[in-house]
Amino acid sequence: MIxxxxxxxxxxxxxxxxxxVAQGIYDWRPDYSVGQLxxxxxxxxxxxKDMSLAQAKAxxxxxxxxxxxxxxxxxxxxxxxxxxxxxxxGFDIASGLHNLLRNEPELYAASQTHxxxxxxxxxxxxxxPIANGVKRTGKRCLAIGTDCSVGKMYTGLAxxxxxxxxxxKSTFRPTGQTGILITGAGVPLDAVIADFMAGxxxxxxxxxxxxxxxxxxxxxxxxxxxYSGVTMALIHGGQPDALILCxxxxxxxxxxxxxxxxxxxxxxxxxxxxxxxxANPDCQVVGISVNTQHMSEAEAIEYLAGVEGEMxxxxxxPYRQGAGRLVDALLAL
Amino acid sequence: MIxxxxxxxxxxxxxxxxxxVAQGIYDWRPDYSVGQLxxxxxxxxxxxKDMSLAQAKAxxxxxxxxxxxxxxxxxxxxxxxxxxxxxxxGFDIASGLHNLLRNEPELYAASQTHxxxxxxxxxxxxxxPIANGVKRTGKRCLAIGTDCSVGKMYTGLAxxxxxxxxxxKSTFRPTGQTGILITGAGVPLDAVIADFMAGxxxxxxxxxxxxxxxxxxxxxxxxxxxYSGVTMALIHGGQPDALILCxxxxxxxxxxxxxxxxxxxxxxxxxxxxxxxxANPDCQVVGISVNTQHMSEAEAIEYLAGVEGEMxxxxxxPYRQGAGRLVDALLAL
Numbered sequence: 290m291i292x293x294x295x296x297x298x299x300x301x302x303x304x305x306x307x308x309x310v311a312q313g314i315y316d317w318r319p320d321y322s323v324g325q326l327x328x329x330x331x332x333x334x335x336x337x338k339d340m341s342l343a344q345a346k347a348x349x350x351x352x353x354x355x356x357x358x359x360x361x362x363x364x365x366x367x368x369x370x371x372x373x374x375x376x377x378x379g380f381d382i383a384s385g386l387h388n389l390l391r392n393e394p395e396l397y398a399a400s401q402t403h404x405x406x407x408x409x410x411x412x413x414x415x416x417x418p419i420a421n422g423v424k425r426t427g428k429r430c431l432a433i434g435t436d437c438s439v440g441k442m443y444t445g446l447a448x449x450x451x452x453x454x455x456x457x458k459s460t461f462r463p464t465g466q467t468g469i470l471i472t473g474a475g476v477p478l479d480a481v482i483a484d485f486m487a488g489x490x491x492x493x494x495x496x497x498x499x500x501x502x503x504x505x506x507x508x509x510x511x512x513x514x515x516y517s518g519v520t521m522a523l524i525h526g527g528q529p530d531a532l533i534l535c536x537x538x539x540x541x542x543x544x545x546x547x548x549x550x551x552x553x554x555x556x557x558x559x560x561x562x563x564x565x566x567x568a569n570p571d572c573q574v575v576g577i578s579v580n581t582q583h584m585s586e587a588e589a590i591e592y593l594a595g596v597e598g599e600m601x602x603x604x605x606x607p608y609r610q611g612a613g614r615l616v617d618a619l620l621a622l
Numbered sequence: 623m624i625x626x627x628x629x630x631x632x633x634x635x636x637x638x639x640x641x642x643v644a645q646g647i648y649d650w651r652p653d654y655s656v657g658q659l660x661x662x663x664x665x666x667x668x669x670x671k672d673m674s675l676a677q678a679k680a681x682x683x684x685x686x687x688x689x690x691x692x693x694x695x696x697x698x699x700x701x702x703x704x705x706x707x708x709x710x711x712g713f714d715i716a717s718g719l720h721n722l723l724r725n726e727p728e729l730y731a732a733s734q735t736h737x738x739x740x741x742x743x744x745x746x747x748x749x750x751p752i753a754n755g756v757k758r759t760g761k762r763c764l765a766i767g768t769d770c771s772v773g774k775m776y777t778g779l780a781x782x783x784x785x786x787x788x789x790x791k792s793t794f795r796p797t798g799q800t801g802i803l804i805t806g807a808g809v810p811l812d813a814v815i816a817d818f819m820a821g822x823x824x825x826x827x828x829x830x831x832x833x834x835x836x837x838x839x840x841x842x843x844x845x846x847x848x849y850s851g852v853t854m855a856l857i858h859g860g861q862p863d864a865l866i867l868c869x870x871x872x873x874x875x876x877x878x879x880x881x882x883x884x885x886x887x888x889x890x891x892x893x894x895x896x897x898x899x900x901a902n903p904d905c906q907v908v909g910i911s912v913n914t915q916h917m918s919e920a921e922a923i924e925y926l927a928g929v930e931g932e933m934x935x936x937x938x939x940p941y942r943q944g945a946g947r948l949v950d951a952l953l954a955l
Contacts, residue, residue, distance in 0.1 A: 419848050421878075421879070422848065422882060423881065478816060479815075479816050479817040480816065480817065481815070481816050482812075482813055482816070483811060483812050483814050483815070483816060483819050483855070484852070487847055487848055487850070487851060511897070512900055514755040514820055514858035514859070514900065514901045515752050515821070515858075516817065517820070517854050517855065517858050517897075518820060518851040518852060518854040518855030520851075520854075521844075521850050521854040522816070525848075525850050525851070526847070528847075545754075546754070548755060548756065549755060549900070552900075567845055567847065567850075567882070568847050
């Protein structure tokens with residue numbers, strides 16, 4: 290569990306795109322995000338208050354979150370100086386970077402000396418059990434994709450936010466670095482040992498109130514040969530009551546796999562539903578979330594109407610239209 | 623790669639069942655297995671020559687293989703004495719035990735001093751890549767099961783042995799501890815990090831001659847919620863040309879999952895084949911391997927005939943009947 294609130298560290302990010310993680314945190318948890326820290330040369334701006342470490346301390350910040358993708362994978366000397374200073378001032382630091390904070394001798398030493406915590410959210414922190422498949426109380430929704438990176442996390446966060454607006458019981462359950470930084474807890478599923486993947490998902494989504502919904506962050510795709518095993522473990526460990534199909538219609542091929550084409554939404558439904566019903570016989574496919582960012586508004590509306598007609602399920606782009614109809618579909622179950 | 627030949631260490635095994643690993647090595651690689659080493663109180667006997675360490679040295683043994691499941695997970699003082707002596711005499715030691723040889727200070731020190739190798743085959747030794755899904759040359763056969771522990775390893779080993787008898791190009795590719803100890807190399811797939819599972823299977827089964835067959839050891843089951851992600855990675859990383867369905871018809875429920883019933887062979891076929899065809903559009907289900915150990919000979923023959931009629935595929939118990947018809951089915955592809 291990462292302590293909040295956060296100071297979002299943008300470092301010397303060359304542009305807005307490099308601060309996608311910070312943007313995600315600010316978009317979904319503005320109440321956690323009291324300020325941004327930018328170094329000379331930073332080309333990004335979240336639109337939140339610029340703060341020094343001292344100002345952040347005064348504002349009650351507990352954790353500095355590295356919200357920027359670093360170039361070349363290195364933690365630069367310019368960053369290191371600020372990060373050490375933050376640890377000396379009593380801040381924790383959280384990071385989803387490939388190179389771990391704990392492997393930087395200066396940062397590790399400073400955290401030890403000052404009793405502060407380095408959260409490397411790419412690294413599992415718990416000894417997850419082997420899945421036991423026992424039916425859990427409460428409801429679970431899982432977003433699955435025709436491909437990787439089609440908007441599964443966005444869809445889950447949007448449905449969770451909509452349920453919160455309606456004062457319903459709902460929790461977003463992250464399974465990747467960005468999601469964990471946004472909510473402050475979760476399981477970095479792609480870094481879990483194979484035998485414990487499904488057990489880690491059971492651990493992430495324990496028994497809950499009968500009217501509580503977990504929105505489990507999806508990973509990979511049953512049709513993406515590099516990561517399909519992770520998706521499978523999410524479906525069987527998550528034992529979802531509801532599946533949302535996620536799609537990005539303008540892809541020419543599967544992400545990173547030039548020889549592979551995306552399945553249709555109908556294929557994904559027909560493959561995923563029997564698999565999900567192994568773990569939860571009552572599971573249903575309830576809606577479709579389409580990432581239409583590469584379409585015009587008119588194209589998007591037309592495309593969504595076509596999908597809705599063909600599949601007989603609500604089809605929305607939650608970024609354009611909100612997730613209200615997807616939440617309605619859950620409640621109609 | 624574990625150096626051969628082996629001395630099979632049975633320790634103080636209370637009974638034959640505790641030496642299943644040694645039995646598997648001796649059954650499938652009798653040429654590797656020049657002797658057994660038994661301690662006082664050992665209740666098992668493989669039927670191979672008893673040897674002291676000195677005799678094994680004289681016979682050219684390179685590696686002492688721990689072929690016994692230890693009680694309580696501890697390496698007992700009685701074992702430790704012999705193992706240290708073996709390292710001092712220049713033997714390597716290989717083990718699939720949960721507690722690692724390398725974590726025993728005396729063993730680690732002795733191996734360092736004497737320049738010998740401790741092979742803990744439960745631990746991955748390579749940095750596996752992320753799967754790229756590129757089509758590889760050569761042919762691959764994968765055994766998949768309605769459940770765990772239904773005879774997938776046995777089936778693959780039997781098909782490989784049959785192909786070797788016919789002087790065909792064939793390699794058994796182990797993905798579990800016992801298989802790795804039997805052949806001396808492989809990937810302990812259940813211990814691989816999630817993101818690299820499919821890549822590890824690609825690594826295990828590289829490009830080969832067009833008429834060469836890899837027999838990939840199956841793991842778990844698409845229907846076993848604890849391990850289905852591992853099975854999925856095997857199917858997509860292995861990109862098999864042929865699937866063999868494996869089944870044990872007397873199970874009351876899925877292994878370790880009292881609430882779950884086994885799928886039928888037809889369900890397994892219908893679930894697995896479209897998934898396999900994502901990675902290899904030419905994949906076919908070619909035969910069925912049934913573990914009939916809990917049936918009489920007459921029951922087994924009748925059951926196999928029934929399955930064969932229903933599924934329209936050769937159905938055999940390779941333990942009773944050999945794997946000849948399964949190999950014929952591969953060649954008919």
